[in-house]
Amino acid sequence: MRRALFQLTVLLSAPVTAWAQEQEKQPPPEFSAGYQPPTITIPGPRAELFSYLDIAILFGVLCLASYLVLKKRSRSDLRVLVVFSLLYFGFYRYGCVCAVGSIQNVTFAISNHNYALPLVVGAFFLLPLLFALFFGRVFCAAACPLGAIQDVVAQRPRRVPLWLEHSLGLIPYLYLGAAILFAATGSAFLICEYDPFISLFRLGGKVEIVTFGAVLLLLGIVVGRPYCRFLCPYGVLLRWLAPFARWRVTITPAECVQCHLCADACPFGAINPPTPAESRSRRSEERKRLAVLILLLPLLALGTGWLGYRSSPLLARMNPTVSLAERVWLEERGRVSGTTETSAAFRNLGQPNEWLYQQAAGIRKQFDTGAWLLGAWVGLVIGWKLIALSLRRQRTDYEADPAACLACARCYQSCPVEHLRLPPLAGEFYEGPA
Amino acid sequence: MAEPSGKKSRREFIAEGIRTGGLVAVSGALGSLATRAHSGGTVWQIDPHKCVQCEKCATECVVSPSAVKCVHAYAMCGYCRLCFGVFKDKRTGNTTTAENHRCPTDAIKRTFVEDPYYEMYIDEPLCIGCALCVQGCERFGNGSLFLQIRHDRCVNCNQCAIANVCPAQAIVRVPASQPYLLKTVG
Structure with missing residues (x-):
């Protein structure tokens, strides 16, 4: 089934690629007088001086x-x-x-x-x-x-x-x-x-x-x-x-x-x-809370890091290459019918699917690490916020x-x-x- | 009283160190950026070989009308008698009147060269970058019409809004020193 589909796409895309290669279907005419075709104007970007x-x-x-x-x-x-x-x-x-x-x-x-x-x-x-x-x-x-x-x-x-x-x-x-x-x-x-x-x-x-x-x-x-x-x-x-x-x-x-x-x-x-001036008992209570929070910080970071890692496939799907690869894969397997604008554009280019899958796999791997770090970062930020709220600076003025x-x-x-x-x-x- | 003042000076010492380090790091980084090649930065451009003429360039650009315009590689043009960039392939009544034109803004104009050839050119202020003419020229002609981001109009957003939605990922960063990706013969 998969092979049949693949051949079908090759057959369908063949005339398109043939057109793309054979760029001059209509040979330029021989002009009798000395006609010179103009060149494309290329207005430049904002001069570097302005930056x-x-x-x-x-x-x-x-x-x-x-x-x-x-x-x-x-x-x-x-x-x-x-x-x-x-x-x-x-x-x-x-x-x-x-x-x-x-x-x-x-x-x-x-x-x-x-x-x-x-x-x-x-x-x-x-x-x-x-x-x-x-x-x-x-x-x-x-x-x-x-x-x-x-x-x-x-x-x-x-x-x-x-x-x-x-x-x-x-x-x-x-x-x-x-x-x-x-x-x-x-x-x-x-x-x-x-x-x-x-x-x-x-x-x-x-x-x-x-x-x-x-x-x-x-x-x-x-x-x-x-x-x-x-x-x-x-x-x-x-x-x-x-x-x-x-x-x-x-x-x-x-x-x-x-x-x-x-x-x-x-x-x-x-x-x-x-x-405000604080009582001694209040301070010792705060100190205890601070110690608990500091001990909790790595646990919190590990927990949210794991959550981040679990959500990595979801995050990776926001990458255009990954979502395209998933779509093409589903199409190849016959799980979805028809093509989207994006997958049709990819097929039009004539790149092999394996190349796309490899690209996507590389990005997914980056997301696995990145989502882990992002999760841990979230935990650290929340934990640090709790710690910072428990720290007290002495201030005598506004x-x-x-x-x-x-x-x-x-x-x-x-x-x-x-x-x-x-x-x-x-x-x-x-x-x-x- | 000795302790708090000592503490303060230690904190001040650390801050001083961080400030000096920051100053050195920033000047070092900026210096290395300035002396490096390609420090002029990048601009966005459409790779015409990837472009699938999805018509999104006309609507997604932050500049209105779009900074994407059709350009004409005259050297590739076949000077077709009925330009496929101008006329629809299924014409009503086989006339050359407006309802048979592809371009919604009538931005493709022509000048007479010699019988029976006309030179087609794009009236850029009218062009909205919809790629309808490019579709015709790609399918039936030589593909000499194609889209490019015109840098006299492009504001060079840090993230191109069209690139976000381009189905072919055809909008890429190119060095500002070579800001166009033109089609050439061959």
Whole structure:
């Protein structure tokens, strides 16, 4: 049965391949006059020079943002920079390439030797991380177009309940893991495919994605920057590096008066209140819980790793080559009738099925390892979150969480001590009519 | 009091080390990327030999109308008397009027060369990349019409939206220095 089907497909595809080889069925005529057929015009892509310009502008915006947030402490100036980034990196450059998506290019370049990482992509990946090491998340504050568009709409931010904030905060880690797995296996660029705002920048795109973006923006009116806090995979990397920053956001220029106005003003829930003094019994209880959690961590990682490994065939099916191979295999066995557009296209090429099966087997093997790692990663992230919640840092004042702070400079304005520092308001406030 | 201050300086020392290491690593990585060949990056292009003219290029591109256009390899053209790229193979009334045209936007134009030959050319602003003309030329003609991503229109998305749905996986990354995959004679 299988052989018969195979022969049938060979017979059916034979005339097609014959046509493909014999390209000139109609020999070109002999023209009497000196007619020269024109050649194909080949307009080139955007000149490389412009990609250097993009790098320079990103560097400039990061420097300026660092200066405005940390030295000048000016929210109003920063807002101008945010709008500039939104217009340039978003609407003018159509949001491509961005630091968030560049994670996938870096992964793809590492796993796939045929793909050379372009300089501009490398720069977009590394520069924000470097700035995070020295100045905190200034990239999020003013350079990222995805953050900028949400920052503009964040008009009535409410506080997200802590339990929800912590649980939703796990999603970026999972998203990062999945994006790396799919980029490393060459299956898909998930971050780009499901980027909610890029269709807005391009003023067109798939209905689902446009809806997703619109919902996020509407939500963004009452929840400050939902994508940045609960989805952005690049934010995870910045979260890791920002706590090492040499210069970072200090809410009050002098002494904290414990008025908690800053914590109320922060739209992202990134300001931690002072810790209350704790009783000794409570501390020992916490210490016990911490020990149990640390012991549980490897078990949890092993368990979720195994779950990931079990789901590997399902994940691998999202790779186009694997799903094509499965379809062709089913067709060969006669389990399904007819061909899909994809399998017909493959048969049209005349590649042997075994070649396809081999390709798919290789990718499946990558997925077996990758899904195991992804599962273990999920376990580690959940376990570490539980541990981090049990760790207590002593704080005497209101402080910006260095990992979560997006350096938007909103808290400065709310600090009464900051207002003492600023020169008294000039103009109509003081010069009323005599 | 000695302990907390000592602890703080140790933490500060580690942070300092990480920062310096990060600075060195980033400048090293960027330097090596800049000096390497092919640092100019890649662009997306259709491999015309893989393309199956599924018509998705017209609808899936993020640019509207699509950055995919039909191009004409004149050197391969057979200068058919009835161009199969222009006319449907089953014509009503055997006339050359509009209802017998393949192209939905009338983007294929012709200029007279000499009797009975015409040079067919694509009016690119009209072309939507639907590949209907390519189907005709592939099946009955010399296959001199084929689709290409035009880089004056393509915004070079990090992940090409058409490549995501291309049934033939015909959209591939090519070096930006050689951004086209053209059909040639032979």
